[in-house]
Amino acid sequence: MGFDAVVVGASLAGCTTALQLGRAGLRVAVVERQRSMGAHKGLCGHFVLGGTKPTLERLGLWQAMLDRGAATSRPRVWTGDGWVDPDVDRLDPAISLRRRVLDPFLRQLVADTPGVELLLGHRVTGLLTEGRRVTGVRATSDAGEQALPARLVVGADGHTSPVARLAGVEADAAPNGRFLYWSYYRDLPAGEEPKLWLVGADVAVIVPTDDGLWLVGVFGAKAGLEPFADRRHEAIERYLSDLPESPSLHPEQRVGKVVGTSDYPFARRDPVPRPGLVLVGDAATTSDPVPAVGCGWAFRSAEWLTDAVIPALHGRRDLGRAARAYRRSHRFVDRYDRLARRDALTLDVPRPARLIREAATHDSDVARRLGLFAMRAAPPSVVMNPRTLARAWRTVRAARRAPSAVGDVRATATT
Numbered sequence: 306m307g308f309d310a311v312v313v314g315a316s317l318a319g320c321t322t323a324l325q326l327g328r329a330g331l332r333v334a335v336v337e338r339q340r341s342m343g344a345h346k347g348l349c350g351h352f353v354l355g356g357t358k359p360t361l362e363r364l365g366l367w368q369a370m371l372d373r374g375a376a377t378s379r380p381r382v383w384t385g386d387g388w389v390d391p392d393v394d395r396l397d398p399a400i401s402l403r404r405r406v407l408d409p410f411l412r413q414l415v416a417d418t419p420g421v422e423l424l425l426g427h428r429v430t431g432l433l434t435e436g437r438r439v440t441g442v443r444a445t446s447d448a449g450e451q452a453l454p455a456r457l458v459v460g461a462d463g464h465t466s467p468v469a470r471l472a473g474v475e476a477d478a479a480p481n482g483r484f485l486y487w488s489y490y491r492d493l494p495a496g497e498e499p500k501l502w503l504v505g506a507d508v509a510v511i512v513p514t515d516d517g518l519w520l521v522g523v524f525g526a527k528a529g530l531e532p533f534a535d536r537r538h539e540a541i542e543r544y545l546s547d548l549p550e551s552p553s554l555h556p557e558q559r560v561g562k563v564v565g566t567s568d569y570p571f572a573r574r575d576p577v578p579r580p581g582l583v584l585v586g587d588a589a590t591t592s593d594p595v596p597a598v599g600c601g602w603a604f605r606s607a608e609w610l611t612d613a614v615i616p617a618l619h620g621r622r623d624l625g626r627a628a629r630a631y632r633r634s635h636r637f638v639d640r641y642d643r644l645a646r647r648d649a650l651t652l653d654v655p656r657p658a659r660l661i662r663e664a665a666t667h668d669s670d671v672a673r674r675l676g677l678f679a680m681r682a683a684p685p686s687v688v689m690n691p692r693t694l695a696r697a698w699r700t701v702r703a704a705r706r707a708p709s710a711v712g713d714v715r716a717t718a719t720t
């Protein structure tokens with residue numbers, strides 16, 4: 306007898322999918338090439354944006370992450386024109402727990418879920434098919450090859466997605482004009498605040514994570530890559546030292562090596578590429594790591610998928626229609642990814658974005674909208690709409706002509 310679903314990949318997207326399917330009483334196999342329960346993704350800044358909080362709460366993961374030491378934060382943002390303070394009353398915070406803690410915890414949760422079989426040390430090397438329909442996978446382990454038939458195959462196998470490749474699914478790739486380097490620091494002065502600096506096309510961050518650590522990073526345009534060729538700790542510390550209200554960092558506060566990459570291109574695939582096959586997380590959309598969206602998209606796309614297909618796998622709905630409903634939900638990600646592709650190449654920040662950044666330092670309504678956008682808690686239209694752009698333009702004009710009038714704009718900001 307086959308499985309209701311085979312999930313390929315036991316990382317964020319795969320574990321979330323398997324958890325939800327298992328909790329719904331379905332039979333699931335999770336195939337993961339890593340052999341160890343403790344394996345984790347190393348190249349990840351693990352800053353999960355506030356827009357994912359409702360999903361994490363629904364999955365029962367938010368409190369569990371806090372229990373394991375996760376730190377929450379709403380960074381203040383330096384725009385070059387001034388500081389934008391977060392709307393602490395209405396903006397859900399981001400949450401940060403290093404992947405070395407998060408990944409094994411999620412995998413254990415999956416292993417403990419009735420109905421779910423976790424197959425570690427198994428690599429998917431082929432697909433079972435009937436015509437165009439994907440009907441299962443072939444997995445290879447030390448014990449040899451085994452066929453795992455299923456009504457639904459879920460590719461949660463990351464940005465290179467071997468499952469997509471085996472199914473002949475092309476990725477729509479795009480270049481990224483920025484690099485990312487970060488490291489961890491401890492013993493920062495008491496009262497230090499999470500901050501994010503927008504410096505033209507560059508972004509610098511200092512945000513808390515578990516175990517009393519702070520992640521300190523520079524995500525810059527590749528034209529500024531040269532100082533990061535070696536002695537990267539010094540390069541990060543020098544970059545931050547020029548920024549307003551940055552903490553002074555010392556070598557004795559460093560924890561571990563500098564992590565990062567000088568190049569991380571985009572890849573987008575149809576999340577429902579063939580009958581019987583769906584893609585979630587990075588396998589569907591590997592976006593720019595700079596705005597820290599990937600973990601959130603992994604959790605949220607798995608939630609959209611399972612909401613759509615659970616009734617179908619219980620025989621109450623057509624599976625093809627359910628998969629198409631998932632594709633529609635996934636458009637939330639696609640809209641942001643289109644903007645991110647432009648942003649990752651635009652080394653000169655576009656005029657509307659500059660306007661919004663400047664207006665947000667004066668006008669609490671524009672600031673609130675920018676916060677929802679940055680935390681991916683609303684579609685991009687929360688900022689990118691004619692009314693908000695017009696309001697931003699009026700605010701900036703008033704601020705430049707008569708700074709004293711700016712207080713009026715704040716006071717009359719709509720909610």
Ligand SMILES: Cc1cc2nc3c(=O)[nH]c(=O)nc-3n(C[C@H](O)[C@H](O)[C@H](O)COP(=O)(O)OP(=O)(O)OC[C@H]3O[C@@H](n4cnc5c(N)ncnc54)[C@H](O)[C@@H]3O)c2cc1C
Nearest residue numbers: 314316317318338349350351352429462463586587599600
């Ligand atoms: C430099 C960098 C920084 C980032 N920082 C952040 C951040 O701060 N915040 C954020 O939200 N996102 C960040 N991301 C993105 C985030 O790491 C990813 O979006 C997220 O890990 C995607 O999760 P996933 O489950 O889809 O895929 P992955 O985590 O890539 O997992 C894929 C899984 O599939 C398994 N697998 C692959 N092939 C096979 C096979 N053939 N058979 C069986 N198993 C297989 C792999 O072993 C792995 O366990 C960052 C990414 C990068 C590159």
